Amino acid sequence: MSSIALVTPSSELLDRLQRTVDTPLLVQLTEALPAHPAELFDRLAGQIPEVLILDAAPPRAQEALALAAQFDEQFPNVTVVLVSDEAVAIGLAAIRAGVRDILHPQAGEAEIRWVLDRACKTSQMRPAGFDPLHQSVGDPQQGRVITVASPKGGVGKTAIATNLGVGLARHEPGSTVLVDLDVQFGDVDSALDLTAEYTLEDAVNSPAAQDPMVLKTFLTRHRSGLYVLPAPVMPAAADGITPEQIVSLLAMLAGEFRNVVIDTAAGISDPTLAAFDISTDLVLVTSMDVPAVRAMRKELATLAALGLSDTTRHLVVNLAEPGGGLTVADVEASLSSAVALTLPRSKVGLAATNQGIPLLESGVRDPLTKELRRLLARVAPQPAHRSPSSAPASPPRPRSPRLFIGKGSRR
Ligand SMILES: Nc1ncnc2c1ncn2[C@@H]1O[C@H](COP(=O)(O)OP(=O)(O)OP(=O)(O)O)[C@@H](O)[C@H]1O
Numbered sequence: 001m002s003s004i005a006l007v008t009p010s011s012e013l014l015d016r017l018q019r020t021v022d023t024p025l026l027v028q029l030t031e032a033l034p035a036h037p038a039e040l041f042d043r044l045a046g047q048i049p050e051v052l053i054l055d056a057a058p059p060r061a062q063e064a065l066a067l068a069a070q071f072d073e074q075f076p077n078v079t080v081v082l083v084s085d086e087a088v089a090i091g092l093a094a095i096r097a098g099v100r101d102i103l104h105p106q107a108g109e110a111e112i113r114w115v116l117d118r119a120c121k122t123s124q125m126r127p128a129g130f131d132p133l134h135q136s137v138g139d140p141q142q143g144r145v146i147t148v149a150s151p152k153g154g155v156g157k158t159a160i161a162t163n164l165g166v167g168l169a170r171h172e173p174g175s176t177v178l179v180d181l182d183v184q185f186g187d188v189d190s191a192l193d194l195t196a197e198y199t200l201e202d203a204v205n206s207p208a209a210q211d212p213m214v215l216k217t218f219l220t221r222h223r224s225g226l227y228v229l230p231a232p233v234m235p236a237a238a239d240g241i242t243p244e245q246i247v248s249l250l251a252m253l254a255g256e257f258r259n260v261v262i263d264t265a266a267g268i269s270d271p272t273l274a275a276f277d278i279s280t281d282l283v284l285v286t287s288m289d290v291p292a293v294r295a296m297r298k299e300l301a302t303l304a305a306l307g308l309s310d311t312t313r314h315l316v317v318n319l320a321e322p323g324g325g326l327t328v329a330d331v332e333a334s335l336s337s338a339v340a341l342t343l344p345r346s347k348v349g350l351a352a353t354n355q356g357i358p359l360l361e362s363g364v365r366d367p368l369t370k371e372l373r374r375l376l377a378r379v380a381p382q383p384a385h386r387s388p389s390s391a392p393a394s395p396p397r398p399r400s401p402r403l404f405i406g407k408g409s410r411r
């Protein structure tokens, strides 16, 4: 028989089921059901069972159904069986939650064996590797990894990374993950008005670091269809995250998503170098002032010294405004590189950050939005047609700035 997990507070039920199946059950003897699949995998030390038996005796029925529905959506290869003496009362809800069968708590050995045999067969018949998060993604090894970086702070890396992420996700929901590698002070979650349960710190220090399926349960889905892994809640956590862990995590994500977008901190920190290592595209951002352009010149020289000259590069000038004394031609001459795109300074850029709604989500008509669309098309060329199922949701209404909302609400 396949691997079977049981979550129940009843050692009597455990004994009876264990006597019936040939292989040792993965067991959680506990009153509290896990709130979501990641928590269960955590408790099972990263093992993913083929069949999951949830004791749904009152008062746990609703929780068990909610958990079953999450497995149905995120892990359809895991077949869920409930144990309940209220099969009639919960039957319809159970069908809707994708439950395979309901076993009576006093079921005899023959019935238990029959139900579990069928559940195992169901699990084995489902296509291996079926993945609801990105069914439409083609070759999983072809993930594009786009890192947004700059030597200077405040030049618009996060604004650009979040817009690229949202733009790609709206085109093809489930295709894109955004990772915040500004490990000390990352604010991608704020720029997206997102409350995430798990952060980069959780992902690298848990079974998620070993298993792409588990890793996906550590991502938070943004309303645009973008998956997000925010930076740790506290800056001190950055010390415990190694470049090796980051490379391994990014490689796993690149194997699972068509696009991995990475926001970074200013400068060339270890996490940023780790991202450079695995990137297919670098979006290098500078503002239009002499110190920023000089710093970018040094960064380009460093990239060349590191042998990273081959990665596709998109040099972006942000916060451009007339009358500053520098022209795009000056920037190009100083950097001996062509500027791919110039983003104008615009009031809507600041408002978007404060409201947590990227311009490529709200679609506010503005020269900055237009140039961000051009950047998206350049960095990640898309097929011309969009399928009806991937049509974006209507943009949310702008709200007031969220000055006092922080990361404190996580976990
Ligand atoms: N083109 C623009 N027009 C107006 N405001 C902009 C523009 N680009 C970015 N901003 C604003 O500038 C501020 C800094 O942008 P952002 O946080 O994206 O920079 P950053 O490079 O990520 O900074 P840090 O290095 O601190 O992470 C934000 O308030 C953002 O809204």
Ligand SMILES: [Mg+2]
Residues within 6 Å of the ligand: 157, 158, 159, 182, 187, 263, 264
């Ligand atoms: Mg930033």
